Amino acid sequence: GAGVSQSPSNKVTEKGKDVELRCDPISGHTALYWYRQSLGQGLEFLIYFQGNSAPDKSGLPSDRFSAERTGGSVSTLTIQRTQQEDSAVYLCASSLAGRSSPDTQYFGPGTRLTVL
Amino acid sequence: GQQLNQSPQSMFIQEGEDVSMNCTSSSIFNTWLWYKQEPGEGPVLLIALYKAGELTSNGRLTAQFGITRKDSFLNISASIPSDVGIYFCAGQPGSNYQLIWGAGTKLIIKP
Numbered sequence A: 001g002a003g004v005s006q007s008p009s010n011k012v013t014e015k016g017k018d019v020e021l022r023c024d025p026i027s028g029h030t031a032l033y034w035y036r037q038s039l040g041q042g043l044e045f046l047i048y049f050q051g052n053s054a055p056d057k058s059g060l061p062s063d064r065f066s067a068e069r070t071g072g073s074v075s076t077l078t079i080q081r082t083q084q085e086d087s088a089v090y091l092c093a094s095s096l097a098g099r100s101s102p103d104t105q106y107f108g109p110g111t112r113l114t115v116l
Numbered sequence B: 001g002q003q004l005n006q007s008p009q010s011m012f013i014q015e016g017e018d019v020s021m022n023c024t025s026s027s028i029f030n031t032w033l034w035y036k037q038e039p040g041e042g043p044v045l046l047i048a049l050y051k052a053g054e055l056t057s058n059g060r061l062t063a064q065f066g067i068t069r070k071d072s073f074l075n076i077s078a079s080i081p082s083d084v085g086i087y088f089c090a091g092q093p094g095s096n097y098q099l100i101w102g103a104g105t106k107l108i109i110k111p
Helices: none
Strands: A005-007 A010-013 A019-024 A031-037 A043-050 A065-069 A075-079 A088-095 A111-115 B005-007 B010-014 B019-024 B031-037 B044-049 B055-058 B061-065 B071-076 B085-092 B105-110
Touching (some): A005 A088, A010 A019, A019 A088, A019 A111, A043 A065, A043 A075, A075 A088, B031 B071, B044 B071
Antiparallel strands (some): A088 A111, B031 B044, B055 B061
């Protein structure tokens, strides 16, 4: 079956512009995560969706960042008024389990965002 | 945000050599995970550890969950060219689903 897909794979934008990044999780996975990976760093948690529960937005670095998940499937991460420090790879992951169990997160290939 | 201390940052080894990397934390974790990331791909789970002292193997890979619950190591025996990539440790504090990530160990195999 298809894995997690993300689009676009690369995005170059000018400072101050808004960008939208898309994630298509594995069908049937109820949990969806967004991470940010800066060069030479580990993954930084951004936001978590689980079923119909309110998302955990505790990792979003500023109010310029927002995300939504429509119909419990596709998710869009939006960054408004992009800054150069937003440049990073944005990774999406999905999993079957919820909040109380360790589970396997399956990652997409990421979107490389470059803000000029 | 909080990160684990992962070392070494990079390794240059000959094919056939054994590899060892580790992660330490000032906090206790209930789960330790080891992932591998190749260029242009997302991380892929290699080994998951759920119990202090647990030693788990996956082919040539062996990982252990430290007794103190504040560290873990990953060993790769008899390295081969396809082992190149960045290896990440990740810890799960408590029952929280969030993972805390190390900065990665880049493995390079000299021809």
